[in-house]
Amino acid sequence: MTTESGGWFETARFGLFVHFGLYSLAARHEWVRSRETMSQATYDRYLERFDPDLFDARQLAREAREAGMRYAVLTAKHHDGFCLFDSSLTDYTSVRAAGRDLVAEFVEAMRAEGLRVGLYYSLLDWHHPGFPVDEHHPLRGSRDARTTEDLAGYRSYMRGQITELLTGYGEIDLLFFDFTYPGMGPEQWGAKELMETVRELRPGILVNDRLGIPGDYVTPEQYQPDRPLERDGAPVRWEACQTLNGSWGYDRDNHDYKDPSQLVRMLVQSVSCGGNLILNVGPTGRGSLDPRARDTLRAIAEWSAGHARAVHGAGPSAFPPPANxxxxxxxxxxxxxxxxxxxxxxxxxxxxxxxxxxxxxxxxxxxxxxxxxxxxxxxxxxxxxxxxxxxxxxxxxxxxxxxxxxxxxxxxxxxxxxx
Incomplete structure (x- = not known):
């Protein structure tokens, strides 16, 4: 299903992804709890010290706009289950931990800079007692592993939280679900019912394809399509999802950064093939961008200042380009x-x-x-x-x-x- 009101997406072409949460304090990848099979008690040391005193959504919004980005997406909830919004369904939130509704701050700041607003919501939840312990779960193989596989309660929880996000923060333009995998698919998520809830609450919203049922756009991750994408012979909206250094969350010791010129080429390649690029930053444990990320955005901003009209509102051409x-x-x-x-x-x-x-x-x-x-x-x-x-x-x-x-x-x- 493709909504008629999504034309802004093709015009925008360039977006900002922001991955921030408790894993940012660990500073070694957003999957740190799963990778290191941490118990909840061990992981909660980050909850006790969560203080995003340097998280400045207004500054982030300015930097995104100056870099030529026209929409932004924040991780409202990642796989660890920690929520950056005020939820009546759990205490596991930034509001209870630090007294701040970061989704509210983000949404307000992005709108003030004229950016469209998107929210990321993980279908996985390693904190919720109703989520099964599968191959990705941190408790896999441990003696205290939960074995609950009745997902009815968890499906209700997800619908409740999506309702909170789509009714409590004004107009949300985009919803990025993540992700479907073998054993956890549309039936387990209640994808049809969840999508119906989203459409009822926000008829004009764009929803990605990771519920395991068709959405409004597809999301190739960490690779660049070299031609327009199609489904059954018809072109589809798409967005290449890319990181600065291979990690979505803050990863202090990962210095494998892409050069700004490479990122600009990736942006242009996306547009030339009819797609978008969303570029991720992972704020530090205190909520600020690290110097390399900030410098990268500034370099892209300098290019965008003189070249924006080759990106925004542009798309593929029928003319064959020369080599290189x-x-x-x-x-x-x-x-x-x-x-x-x-x-x-x-x-x-x-x-x-x-x-x-x-x-x-x-x-x-x-x-x-x-x-x-x-x-x-x-x-x-x-x-x-x-x-x-x-x-x-x-x-x-x-x-x-x-x-x-x-x-x-x-x-x-x-x-x-x-x-």
């Missing part, structure tokens, strides 16, 4: 993203007679061009054989522009009607 390049297109503007900087010229097949003006996007400086007639050689016959007829050749400056990813904006001639 990607196209995005918005109406009569075609954007050439140069993954490698050519020397002197770049040849664009099929664009002869189609372009009326060209410029480097970041500074608006003109790029001259000419059409190849298919017979002559360029540069007084000193160049390699000419390109095929229909090729447009751009003349580039020798020095690569000092931006993360150079973009040339091509203004296309209007297509004449054949009617």
């Amino acid at each position: 390049a990607l196209y995005t297109q918005a109406g009569d503007r075609l954007y050439l993203h140069l993954l490698a900087w050519p020397f002197g010229h770049v040849h664009l097949p099929g664009l002869a007679g189609r372009v009326r003006y060209a410029q480097l996007l970041h500074d608006g400086s003109e790029i001259t061009f000419h059409e190849v007639d298919g017979a002559r050689h360029e540069h007084n016959n000193l160049a390699p054989p000419s390109q095929p007829p229909g090729t447009l050749t751009l003349k580039l400056p020798t020095a690569r522009p000092d931006v993360l990813l150079p973009v040339i904006e091509l203004f296309l001639e209007p297509v004449e009607s054949t009617v």
Whole structure:
């Protein structure tokens, strides 16, 4: 099912994911409780010290907007069951632990910056007594492992919490469920009934595909599609979910960070294939971004300041890009993203007679061009054989522009009607 009101999603193209919770204090991956098979009592040492005194949702919202992000998603509840919102159904919340409803702070701050708001909700819950002890559960193999497999109570709990989230915080634009796996699927989640509850409460909301039943968009995680995604031959909305360093939660000793230029290329690749990119940050145990994450967002912000219109509202192009390049297109503007900087010229097949003006996007400086007639050689016959007829050749400056990813904006001639 695809809602009619989701057009903002394709326009936005770029979002912020925020993973924050008790695992942030452990600082060694959001699955730390499962990975280290911690008992609840052992894990509760983080609950006792949870004090997000540096969590500043307003600053985070500003940084997201400046980076070119147009929506943001917060982990309202992760697999450990700890809730960042005020729930009447459990005491295991940030409100009881630290006196702060972080979902409320996040939602208000993001809206104030003009960003759409999404919430992540884990279908797993290692704290709830009604959730079965399966292969992911921290208590697997232990003598005190719970064996409750009657999920009716847990399904009711989830519906109750989703109702709280969708009725207590104003308009929520997106809901990100996580995740379905063998043995825990649509029947166990009561996915049909849960989706009906969501649609009844927020008819225009976008819901992802991880309930195990069709949603409004699909969510490839930690890999980049290289072509538009389809289901039964029809295109689908999609969003590539990516981290800065392979971990969603704060991971102090993980320094395997992606370079900002690589992240910008991933964003452009997503848009060129008709998708979105949501980029995750994992605040520290006190709620602030670590210096590397903050520097990465600032670098992306510098690029976005001069290149936003090649992303927002843009999508795939029917024109074939040259080697080492990607196209995005918005109406009569075609954007050439140069993954490698050519020397002197770049040849664009099929664009002869189609372009009326060209410029480097970041500074608006003109790029001259000419059409190849298919017979002559360029540069007084000193160049390699000419390109095929229909090729447009751009003349580039020798020095690569000092931006993360150079973009040339091509203004296309209007297509004449054949009617």
